[in-house]
Amino acid sequence: MRLILVRHGQTPSNVDFVLDTAVPGPGLTALGEQQAAALPEALADEDIEALYVSTMVRTQLTAAPLAAARGLDPVVRDGIRELSAGDLQMLPGDSERARVYMRTVFAWAAGDTELRMPGGENGVEALARYDAVVAEAAASGAGTVAMVSHGAAIRMWTASRADNVDVPFAAAHPLDNTGVVVLEGSPTDGWKAISWAGAVVTPAGEGGPAGQALD
Structure with a gap:
């Protein structure tokens, strides 16, 4: 299967740079709406047969133009919502306490899945x-x-499940709003990232370290 993971469009909380992971969450800014409107053209070469969104408003609004263009009914699933910030909810993203959020996220990707987000879920x-x-x-x-999902969730899941994306790469490559990660594989055979935000990801053992993007 070809799996296309899309981060939602820009939200007011993105502009304010705060950790906002509660459901249903905010909608999109005017720029976010423009980003969503551009998705059908950006994904024009992809033969998308199914479209999933999270329970958060921002993913559903982001997916709407793509759904309309392809005649698809988005499937709403809680499982692909953003990673819960727990007690860190609505903290400024550049604060020391908020940095615990991403440190925890990438600890999960590195295998420390029993670690719990303060006041939230574990890996x-x-x-x-x-x-x-x-x-x-x-x-x-x-x-x-x-799947229209969320930045931290996409990066954590891809670093955990893709054979050719490691934690340092995912940590060093944030996804912009409506940034896309494309993978191929299956739950039984495993996954390989094909591209990350438009850059090719080198397969492990083929010319570079795991998760090396080639511009």
């Missing part, structure tokens, strides 16, 4: 819910599936 729970939605999509028989 076992976060990966299990995301895995469940991916497994559902794979079982549907669709050849290409798009």
Whole structure:
């Protein structure tokens, strides 16, 4: 299966640079709406057969133009929502306490899945819910599936599950709003990242370290 993970469009909380992970969350800014409107053209070469969104408003608004263009009914699943900030909710993203959020996220990707976000979920729970939605999509028989999800969740899941993306790469490459990660594989055979925000990802053992992007 070809799996296209898309970060949602810009939100007011993105502009204010605060950790905002509660459901249903904010909508899109005017720029976010423009980013969403550009998605059908950006993904024009992808033969998308199924479209998934999270329970958060921003993913549903981001996916709407793509759904309309392709005649798809988005499937809403809680499992691909953003990683819960717990007690860190609404803290400024550049504060020392807020930095605990991303440190925890990448600790999960590195294998420390028993670690718990302060007041929130642990890595076992976060990966299990995301895995469940991916497994559902794979079982549907669709050849290409798009999921409009969230930046931290996409980076954590990809670094955990893609054979050729390591934690340092995912940590060093944030996804802009409507940034896209494309993977191929299956829950049983594993996953390889094909591209990250438009840059090719070198397969491990083929000319570079795991997760090396080639511009």
